[in-house]
Amino acid sequence: MQSVRESLQQVAREARELYLNDSVPYLDQPPTPLQFQRSWLCPNKPFIVRNGISHWPAVSKWTASYLRETVGKQTVSVAVTPNGYADAVHRGRFVMPEERRMPFGDFLDIVARKRAVSGVFYVQKQCSNLTEEFPQLLQDVDSHIPWASEALGKAPDAVNFWLGESAAVTSLHKDHYENLYCVVSGEKHFILHPPTDRPFIPYELFQPATYKVNEDGSFDVIDVQNAEKVPWIPLDPLNPDLSRYPEYSHARPLHCTVRAGEMLYLPSLWFHHVRQSHGCIAVNFWYDMEYDIKYNYFQFLDSVTKAMNTV
Numbered sequence: 001m002q003s004v005r006e007s008l009q010q011v012a013r014e015a016r017e018l019y020l021n022d023s024v025p026y027l028d029q030p031p032t033p034l035q036f037q038r039s040w041l042c043p044n045k046p047f048i049v050r051n052g053i054s055h056w057p058a059v060s061k062w063t064a065s066y067l068r069e070t071v072g073k074q075t076v077s078v079a080v081t082p083n084g085y086a087d088a089v090h091r092g093r094f095v096m097p098e099e100r101r102m103p104f105g106d107f108l109d110i111v112a113r114k115r116a117v118s119g120v121f122y123v124q125k126q127c128s129n130l131t132e133e134f135p136q137l138l139q140d141v142d143s144h145i146p147w148a149s150e151a152l153g154k155a156p157d158a159v160n161f162w163l164g165e166s167a168a169v170t171s172l173h174k175d176h177y178e179n180l181y182c183v184v185s186g187e188k189h190f191i192l193h194p195p196t197d198r199p200f201i202p203y204e205l206f207q208p209a210t211y212k213v214n215e216d217g218s219f220d221v222i223d224v225q226n227a228e229k230v231p232w233i234p235l236d237p238l239n240p241d242l243s244r245y246p247e248y249s250h251a252r253p254l255h256c257t258v259r260a261g262e263m264l265y266l267p268s269l270w271f272h273h274v275r276q277s278h279g280c281i282a283v284n285f286w287y288d289m290e291y292d293i294k295y296n297y298f299q300f301l302d303s304v305t306k307a308m309n310t311v
């Protein structure tokens with residue numbers, strides 16, 4: 001007789017096989033709002049649009065010299081880490097980057113390797129940093145994704161600007177947003193897991209902490225005092241420790257690369273891990289997810305998985 005754990009694994013695999021492709025499909029043109037609603041949003045399936053943002057002035061204009069001239073004197077928020085992993089598990093802590101304020105021109109010098117510094121630097125502040133910290137660039141991009149806004153009946157909650165070194169990595173996580181990743185230059189490399197892979201993905205609770213850069217360039221990890229522990233995924237899909245997390249061997253990650261001018265629709269509650277080419281620039285639109293049957297399904301999987309892990 002199957003154990004409850006084996007039954008859960010079988011259900012997760014079969015549910016995935018019922019609806020999910022073996023790879024992320026490409027569309028030659030953006031979907032209509034109705035097509036997006038029916039074929040992608042409701043089934044919770046990702047896709048990439050070729051030339052999805054090729055009409056943006058940013059695709060041709062956002063060179064290093066243009067950015068330096070347009071935004072170089074602007075003071076912006078930059079994440080600094082010793083290893084490129086911001087908001088990730090490190091030595092038993094959930095460690096957030098040191099957030100440093102600096103002129104954007106200085107950051108461009110670091111990315112261009114004109115200045116020797118300790119650590120990995122990444123403009124990755126969320127909460128709509130494009131509109132808040134880079135207003136001069138808004139004229140070069142669409143303010144929203146029309147077909148997504150119409151289908152969802154809302155404007156994006158946040159529009160983010162990301163630029164960093166190739167060593168900057170986004171650890172495996174999920175968002176409560178409908179994500180639209182628009183790559184302006186360079187490439188972003190994604191490892192994706194659908195919500196059906198939740199039984200195979202480990203979560204643990206970690207003490208939150210932040211990196212602090214010392215004058216000599218070394219890094220300390222400083223605990224955040226009087227803070228609740230953070231649930232996070234300790235597994236690195238680039239090098240999974242299957243001896244510690246054997247369930248992950250049942251997962252079937254999807255790999256895709258989004259190139260300049262392309263747009264990835266990443267549905268809410270999908271797990272994703274992101275790497276990038278050096279100097280990659282991306283604009284990310286976040287639309288708040290609906291707490292509908294898809295969310296209820298994920299909560300069910302999450303609850304059953306947690307229960308099984310306590311047995």
